[in-house]
Amino acid sequence: MSAPTSNERRVAIITGAAEGIGRGIALRLAKDGYELGLFDLPRSKDRLEELANTLRTEHKTRVVTVFGDVSKEEDVKRLVDTVVQELGSLYAIVANAGVAINRVLHETPTEELDRLLNINVKGVWFSYKYAAIQLIKQGKGGRIIGAASIAGKRGLPQHSAYCATKFAVRGLTQAAALDYGQYGITVNAYAPGTIDTPLLQEIDDYHSKVGGQPKGAWKSTFQNSLGRIGQPSEIASLVSFLVSDDSSYVTGQTYIADGGIHFD
Template structure:
């Protein structure tokens, strides 16, 4: 980071996968962190927090809740600011995924995807923006879209729709908050070797009558992109590190594709 002042970032969905990778990278970059995840992730999140304190000297606050619950997100921002000081960046990473053809998708599943992937990102953007505007010093807001938020994918109709929505939310928020010196961007990963990918494998193999792990193993061995491999959490974390840095001060409203060269804008 170009600034000598310790900045504070919140990372949602930080206990595992991409969120964990982002937290590790931002700690390495010198930021202090508010880590947010579900109560059932407490053991993993506390272990991560402890490791970041020990390795990087990071000040870490852990907050538990659900991003789809507005009061939980509001409380997370208030708690982190109270414990660590002014907010600099919100990383709205938390999300869920499924593999289910459109006509087989239940209304309950649609509601859950909309609640977490759209409302959850909206709440994070909203309360981060309110805090950053109040502080009057600019800042960074970053959300999680996907390559299927740029191009639809078989078996992911509703998930894809939620990720398209994050792109629209990001573009519009960038125009709302530019006057405050706040940039709003998103990252659009391809397949990344995380529990989210394993969940897609579980759903898809069950649908197609395949042994669990078949689809994931094929992805990991022969991924169809320019680099010939699936992503790792640290690949996405590097992109987020850039988006929150001073070097990205003139970039806003963008959804940065990080997929090893599978799709091109």
Template structure:
């Protein structure tokens, strides 16, 4: 970020799904940028989140507040925003990062799996946007709202009907929210990762290789050839984009969904 450390140190970012993968990478990068952080994840991730918070405080000297809950529950997201603002004083950026993926052919998708993915990915992101917007409007100083989209929001993929549908929906919600909140100086964007080395990708690889009988890791590795850079992404690749989008340098960018995929898909 180009802003001085003294100005960024007073800014606060909330990151959901912060214990692992891309969320963890974003937390480390924004701490390096000097932002104080509200980290959010499920109660089962408490040990990982506590370790991350300690690492961040020791290395970067910023303030960190951990909150536990479920993004699909509106009261948990409201409590998240309220707690972080109470503890850290304000809010600058909401990073609605939490998400899940369940791969199934459309007609083989049980309704309970449909509901679970919709609840976490779409409703969870909606609640994060909603309560961040309420707080940012009340503060009257602008701010940033970011959501986790996906390469699957730019192009449908086999056996990802529900996941892809929720990520397309996040793109649409991001565009609408950008129009709603521009007058308040609030920008709304999303990041659309491709194949990133995360626990979620390990889960998807295990599913696909179990279906085909191929060796574990082969499904993920196959994307190296599909990517023009010839490698898989890392959480820090996504975190660099998020760092830019929450900075003052991105003040004139809103309503966009940016691919971070090493050149698999082109707009």
């Protein structure tokens, strides 16, 4: 898999980088030789700084940490501007930040629907927007990557709001690919299934509470071909491909990595 050469240190931004899949992506892209802009909420400062220090020590990676909220346009603009100012350019953005809730549609509070739309849709929209502005300005192409989900490929019970946002990421990714191909920018998304992250544990805890089931019971309902839950590093390997030169002829796609639950 192609990676930057020592005299061409490409820069990638990752949102929601403090834990879970975002952390796994940061570890992998640092290993691949990218310089990184890491972004998360202010409450995640300790975890994000610990990750940044690990990357600097173990991979000699130049890392910039920025704190804010992907649902706020000015924060995302500041993220891109800060990373470019500190590291000199941008090659890729991974709009990884996202949240989920468990509710039947008619029991979903409007404020919770708004929260998911703001983070999962607007957060990706703003990330795509300001990355595209910078990449077009540079005139050297690049990569834009979003976080979809298996829930963006098929409906899931008690996930109507979440599914709606992840289907939106797929549509946004396809349309953006058509808009930006002329600039040598590819736009793709990754669609994880059940991955061993704090987010998955929160969902499992909810189902255990409302259903009176032991912890882990809900996760076990997602039977896949491999018979196990995935790891963040396995999603990071897919993102590594989508960021690399090896994916130069791939755009507008949403790749599933779910161990074989859903087949396109």
